[in-house]
Amino acid sequence: MSEGAAGPIRVLHVITGLGRGGAERMLYTVCAESRRRADAEPRRGAPIAHHVASLLPGGRYRPLLEGVGIHVTTVDAGQVWRFPAAVLALARLIRRERPDVLQAWMYHANVAAALALMVIPKADRPRLIWGVRCSAMEVERYSWRLRVTLALHRLLRGLPDLTAVNSQAGRDDHLRLGLIVEPAPVIENGVDVESFAPADAERRAAARRALNAPDDAVVALTLARVDPMKDYPLLIETARRLPSVQFLAAGEGTERLEGPPNFRGLGARDDTATLLAAADLLISCSAYGEGMSNSIAEALAAGLPVAATDVGDAARLVGAAGRVVAPRDADALAEAVGALTADENARRALGATAARRMRQEFSISRAVDRFEALYRAGEG
Structure with missing residues (x-):
């Protein structure tokens, strides 16, 4: 953990992968804009230092994150049998980097982050923020892996300090299904209104x-x-x-x-x-x-x-x-x-x-x- 408020607030993000997708785009947006703010407005308060851990290698947003100075680490969980090793690798990364905040994005990353903290001494654990980016899923349409992940999500739901949800519907559905607990603030996706301004x-x-x-x-x-x-x-x-x-x-x-x-x-x-x-x-x-x-x-x-x-x-x-x-x-x-x-x-x-x-x-x-x-x- 960081010592004192004068230093940077260190945030380690955990995400399933960095391919095309709304969560991946929002993660990139948060990191890039936060980094821009720290450079442009150094007197806003303690700067926020971001580091990203991806459970899958590669992805469209990896070079984009690295291009704005965000370090990306892969803890490879590309195959089911590799998941336990990926959790242990994430735990080692957390102990080495000593973040103040561990923020996970989406179900698989939420579970991996929670399990990683369980093998770390309580005194060394950062604050854990889960991220939910959807409303209720029809899980029967997907593989058994999602069903297992959701079962673990339900079992581990008391570990995060809070869960950030990007929609009111998603918040209501996940509370009703017992997949998360309060506090669960809603933080809607931000839109780059300059890039997506109406065309002439x-x-x-x-x-x-x-x-x-x-x-x-x-x-x-x-x-x-x-x-x-x-x-x-x-x-x-x-x-x-x-x-x-x-x-x-x-x-x-x-x-x-x-x-x-x-x-x-x-x-x-x-x-x-x-x-x-x-x-x-x-x-x-x-x-x-x-x-x-x-x-x-x-x-x-x-x-x-x-x-x-x-x-x-x-x-x-x-x-x-x-x-x-x-x-x-x-x-x-x-x-x-x-x-x-x-x-x-x-x-x-x-x-x-x-x-x-x-x-x-x-x-x-x-x-x-x-x-x-x-x-x-x-x-x-």
Whole structure:
């Protein structure tokens, strides 16, 4: 543990992996913005020093973290049989680095962090913060590994000092299911409102040319990996019902999806801002499990209305800037998308209102303020 409040507050983050995903992006955002603040505003208080431990090697965000000066260590749990060794390696890392705060992100990392602390003397244990990034999952759709992880999560739920949850729905679901206990503050995802600002006509035209989207087409965009919770069959059925709308889907596995002629899967992409600049609206059609959707928040910040299923905090996010319908209901989703595509002027007015609201209520600065407050809670 650090000695005295004058030194840096050391935070060791534990995450399952550093590939594409909302939790990974938020971890990078918190570390990068906190590092920027420490460099730009050295008199804010004790600086916060971040270190990241990943249970899986590689990943898109590893070089990005290292590029902003954040050290990344892999404690390899790539195979089930390696998990006990990874927990012991994490425990050794904790004893060596002596962080003030151990923050875990998502189920597997939560369990690994809690188990690692159990083999460390109590006097040497940092404060433990768990992280929950989803609402209730339909676990029967996934492997036995997730079921075992959730069983351990339930057994270990009393060990963390608190659990930070990114949605009210996720908080309520996890408390109800006995997977976490209080305190469980909600810290919504922050949005980079500068990077995802509404596109001007020139940037929109360039983005459309890059995607071979006609100027006069109405483009509905979905940003999600292929996973049962994302319910791509619902999106494809919606596309069949609205042949005049061009549907684009970006995310890992989407390039292999088959749909009607007006549906195109783009695969994994790193140019989200460009995709949003080319679109007229966003569709989020998750069936379950969503917490606070990054794609919804980014689309709203970019001035796009949203048609979403009522999963997680979608209704709270969308507000009046779109339509929210029941999950797994193709009739309702097709009607919602049709209504948003029917009137261009109304669509743009909704988008402008959404962009203003995201800037005011969901900025990165606000989210990082709240994370830093958690880290500083034990200061001194």
